Amino acid sequence: MFENPEKISYLIDIFDTMGDLYSARTAIIEYESGDKYSYNDLIQRSLRVAKFLSELSIKAGDRIATLLMNRIEYIDLFLASRRIGSILVPINWRLTPSEIKxxxxxxxxxxxxxxxxxxxLVERSIEAGFTSKIIRIVIxxxxxxPEYPYNDALRSQGIRDRRNIDFEEPAMILFTGGTTxxxxxxxxxYRQIFYNIVSEILTWRLREDHKTVVILPLFHxxxxxxxxxxxxxxxxxxxxxxxxxPKIFLEIVETSRGPMVIFAVPTIYYMIxxxxxxxxxxxxNVEWMLSGGAPIDRKIMEDYWSKGVRMAQGYGITEGGPNNLTMPIYDLSLEDIKARWKSVGKPFAFNIVxxxxxxGKELGPNMYGEIVICGPLIFSxxxxxxxxxxxxxxxxxxYTGDIGFYDVEGYFYVVDRKKDIIKSGGEQIYPREIEELVMQHPSVEDCAVIGVPDEKWGEVPKLIxxxxxxxxxxxxxxxKFLTGKLARYKIPRYIAIVDEIPKSPAGKTLKRILMERHGMPEDEL
Known part of the structure; x- marks a missing residue:
């Protein structure tokens, strides 16, 4: 039996190779400003930012929090954090100060x-005890x-040392409601990011002539x-x-040359x-458009199908990928996609679903159960x-907490949720968070929150x-009571006043009955 006398002890980050492989190619265009950045530009900027952070005593394992729109500095910080081994923590700027705190x-x-x-927002979110401990950098x-200007980072000489990386080292912390x-x-x-990249390149057959619009926020x-x-x-x-x-998106689609591939959530496709x-x-020039984050209405898909666009659904969660299930978009005709429009497809490369x-027993075709994801794409x-x-x-x-099944041809379908998470416009809303706040109101004896249909957002919360x-x-x-305590998208769209909240013998709220009685998107006052 062959025995390797030495294990590979030096792993090179996949992002270190970009500048060598694609140096002169344009990597990013910031649409609003028109600024263009080559792959070499990305590497040089990230080396300078890494050096600047190192001089501020940021080292491997330290967390770098961000409150940013989608902009070039986000890419700088991601690549710089890979260089020095720090952990990027993108924060949703839609949250309230108390949530960010x-x-x-x-x-x-x-x-x-x-x-x-x-x-x-930063001033209101950082506690007094943290003020002297957290270094602030403004863009x-x-x-x-006590802020540092970000431009100082771009004037640094640039770090040159390569770092010996570990496949299991944390690269990011992404805040999610998960399944609980x-x-x-x-x-x-880094292992999860690496396998996501390779899986997506193989499954979606990505090419260097492909273009996309980064529609989803980089805190997701x-x-x-x-x-x-x-x-x-x-x-x-x-x-x-x-x-x-939507205006900018359509301008890019109209004026861009070359093949485009697009991923977004149903709410965005609705707005477009x-x-x-x-x-x-x-x-x-759009090869395909894939939707995820929440179920999409067929009526939305039909508007894109009418333009000849291959639009289909996929499925994934932060903890599991998110590249977990996708329709095999290149292997299906538009008519095939229409026939299976409810399906979220088949597993991406390297996934076992x-x-x-x-x-804990594995089920066969057409049997409902919990969707469970295994393989190297899962979180730590x-x-x-x-x-x-x-x-x-x-x-x-x-274990995703979502209920689904697959058919005899291996196509998966999501049919329900094990938990009561409300998915609204790609955001996850957690009823218990709202319920606990409402229960603080002096007039409320009991309450519950359910998700009800919404044409634009997919689902919105209804408070009972x-x-x-x-x-x-x-x-x-x-x-008014909830404003300032919750992000705006979490505030219930509809209110119902009832005589009783149905309970189980164990005292648990029976949300299935509430959905039957009050599942319409309307107020009941």
């Missing part, structure tokens, strides 16, 4: 990088004490791992747009098709939450309230 307290970043427009503005409820930090290893796993990092590794072209705008110029824009019953666990990690990550597999005797409450009063 909770994240900062959890990950204890050594530095936070933000745009000047988020300066007040696109004159710095104010409250938002928590999913630890994304979809912003990074669905096309952005895989196309950079493949030598493709990214259009960076600070914040999604509702824009007044959608009907006149040709999509001849199972359907399991509640006893939740940051500082061993108990919640153990409930999701078991025997080297991620049982009032205390002799109390009254208005919808405006509830919304």
């Amino acid at each position: 909770s994240i900062i307290r959890d990950v204890e970043p050594k530095v936070i990088v933000y745009e000047s427009m988020f300066r007040e 696109d503005s004159e710095s104010q004490d 409820g409250t938002p928590k930090g999913a630890v994304i290893s 796993t979809g912003g990074w791992n669905l096309l952005t990092l895989p196309l950079l590794a493949r030598g493709g072209l990214l259009y960076l747009v600070k914040k999604f705008d 098709m509702k824009y007044d110029r959608f009907k006149e824009i040709r999509f001849d 199972k359907i399991m019953d509640h006893d 666990g939740y940051w500082k939450r061993n108990g919640e990690t153990a409930s999701v990550l078991r025997d080297g597999c991620v 309230i049982k009032l205390k005797p002799m109390h009254k409450i208005s919808k405006d009063e509830i919304i």
